[in-house]
Amino acid sequence: MTAAESEPASETTFDVVVVGSGAAGMTAALTAADLGLSVVVVEKDRYYGGSTARSGGGIWVPDNEVLRRAGAGDSPELAATYLDNLVGEQVSADRRRALLEHGPAMLDLVLRRTPVRLEWIPGYSDYYPELPGGLAGGRTVEPRPFDGRALGAELANLQPPYLAAPAGMTVTAAEYKWMNLIARHPRGVLTAARVAVRRMISLARKRPLLALGQALVAGLRAGLQRAEVPVWLSTQLVELETTGDRVTGAVVLRGGTEVRLRARRGVVLAAGGFERNERMRKQYQREPIGTEWTVGAQENTGDAIEAGQRLGAAVELMDDAWWGPSIPLTGGPYFCLSERTLPGCIVVNAAGRRFVNEATPYVDAVHAMYAGNETGVSHIPCWLIADQRYRNRYTFAGLPPRQRFPGRWYKAGVVRSAGTLRELAEAIEVPAEELTAAVERFNGFARRGHDEDFRRGESAYDHYYGDPRLPNPSLAPLEVAPFHAVKIVPGDLGTKGGLRTDADARVLREDGSPIPGLHAAGNASAAVMGNTYAGAGATIGPAMVFGYLAARSIAENDQSTAPPTDSAVPRPRIWRDR
Known part of the structure; x- marks a missing residue:
């Protein structure tokens, strides 16, 4: 435990404050640390990982190094054609372009700074492979089984999967396909045998193996451990803090105490959607609707989205979901x-x-x-x-x-x-x-x-x-x-609507102007996929890319918001519901 993870002080300062510990938030924090910024991740839940840990863990990022090594036949031109035909003008061309241009670099950073290892899932096609640019062979990669011992005591704080595999088996997405056919195809029997042998070996070696979304989250968390990035669990966002029109931090509730987290450079909202918020679902979505049919994380109640709205942020796609x-x-x-x-x-x-x-x-x-x-x-x-x-x-x-x-x-x-x-x-x-x-x-x-x-x-x-x-x-x-x-x-899997953002993941007002110091990624932001879904992992892949872009945008902004020492300067405002 680092000093920043110990007993809460009334005020703490970092370069970057990240709200949410799913794939978007962890990737943002990892990128910020890689760029030399001090960063903290705050998570409302007692577990880290959010909906990512409850997911299949697939990542849809076209033309990445894993796909190139596997010979998947992708290219930037094909991917751009596919998104142009699938999403079209529903999402701005610069956001679509940002996803494709920066996705491979994001995955390179993750593979360099974490123990995450990825494999192509051959044959798991794009969801609309007949569209121009679509690939019948697919663009989805997934994490290899991950040795939970790498996390040490932090393994106990990993978000559980929404549905555990039978008999404690570790089953990847590629294996799941064949396990379904165990009574119909020899490959189903061979896959089941391989999974069973792997389970026996892991038990014999006392090695807890993780798969799917848990494997991805565990690898990202291990990367943050290496970078000495603190992750504060059971820490709820209360409000964003501003000086003038710029976001300069956040007030969080930790251990029953309100803590002011000053952000010298910026705040990234990556706290998921509002699938567990009955009021918001009924406000924005069609009946019949409610919170009982989602598999999203329990703490995804739209806190970050509403905090952004109170600062004048625009929202989009609120009637839709994954x-x-x-x-x-x-x-x-x-x-x-x-x-x-x-x-x-x-x-x-x-x-x-x-x-x-x-x-x-x-x-x-x-x-x-x-x-x-x-x-x-x-x-x-x-x-x-x-x-x-x-x-x-x-x-x-x-x-x-x-x-x-x-x-x-x-x-x-x-x-x-x-x-x-x-x-x-x-x-x-x-x-x-x-x-x-x-x-x-x-x-x-x-x-x-x-x-x-x-x-x-x-x-x-x-x-x-x-x-x-x-x-x-x-x-x-x-x-x-x-x-x-x-x-x-x-x-x-979660709601799709959220804060409107640009190609740098900056949160935008209704007039299109950015709110200085505020970025968003993942399901706290409106999806770059619009009302559609490009392929397996098109939730997680873009969430990670725009988390990466948020951190880069913050790092490239030379304006520091470190609090001045002059006591005559007004204290920042704290935005609350009155």
Whole structure:
């Protein structure tokens, strides 16, 4: 423990104050330290890592060194074409350009200053690979399993994953794909065996292995330890502090005591979105909405966003989120990633009809769910309909093939099963004729290998979690009783809207002018992806890039805001709700 991490003083000064300890905040702090600035990270939660630690840990940063070494076939020109076609003018060209120009350098710094090691996930395609510039082979990289011993005592303070792997296994995103196919493909069996052997070796060596978002966060935290950057846990942002129109620090609550953190050079807000704030969700987003369907970190209540707004900051994209169809399980929502894309299932609305390509990127799937409000036919909740062959073949929400759904899921109304489709329709209160017709029509498409209604299975993305033993990996008929229905609601990984920023991650007012001394990155800022989602890791990758750019912008600004010694100079103002 450094002196800066010991008992709180009433006032402490750093060059940079970072609010939030997810990928955006840690990358900002790491960059600031690399540039020779003193920096502190404050985190509201008792754990560090935020939603990043609860995520899959993928990073979408085009044309980085890991992709180049792997021969992924990317280039700056291809990536720019892809974002131009995908995001377009919804997000300024300079922000899109900043992501692409500085992303590789950001990852180089992370790999140089931390023990994080990354690998390409081949075949995990961009979410719209058929667009010009899209890559069917994908641009997503993920952390290798990380030895938690590198953190020492700080391992105990790492944010837990939202869903632990069974039997304490360490499973990467690339392995997850094949583990789902353990009953269908030899590679699934080999992957499971490799994961099991790795688990036994780690137990024998008393080596705690971390994967996915936890591995990324742990590596970043280890980098901050090396750089002697303090991370204050259980420290809540109270208010931003200004002198004139410039942000010069923050007031935080630590150990029951208010502490004034002076920032000589600037403040970076990286405290996540507002997914856990019921009031804000109802203010900005469409019903039905709430806090019970998100898998974002518990402390993401929009504190940093509202602190910026009180200084006149503009916000954007507040009605949107990093959506994903989710199963409202009794222990918390399950983000439904592969389950709805595997062959042998469809998704129907309250009218018993299909309304979307089930394998579409998850943000688009929830946009389609909310679009039902405009048609007069509710798509929320909707139901994933599958037959027993589907359950015999594939892993589902962590349940191995053939394993029965838990009784508590039935008791909670999350799952219904029946011997016929008509009986199943009655159980979930949809028209039997419509559900039967929807399944029969889909079965015809599946047998012919072409979905004429929603084009499921035409995109390379649709195939990633599919079954390679089938002619179309995304399509199979529903024929084998009993039939099952699983409730689906509009969950999310976090909210997408936040403070408006420029290409240097500076927070902007409504008139487009920057608020001096204030930067934002991650879900505290409006997403550079706009209303869409480029590929797996397009939350974390840009969050890290703009955290990096925030620190660089602060370092390149020669104006220091160190408090003068003249006692006649007015004390900074503290912005509070009155």
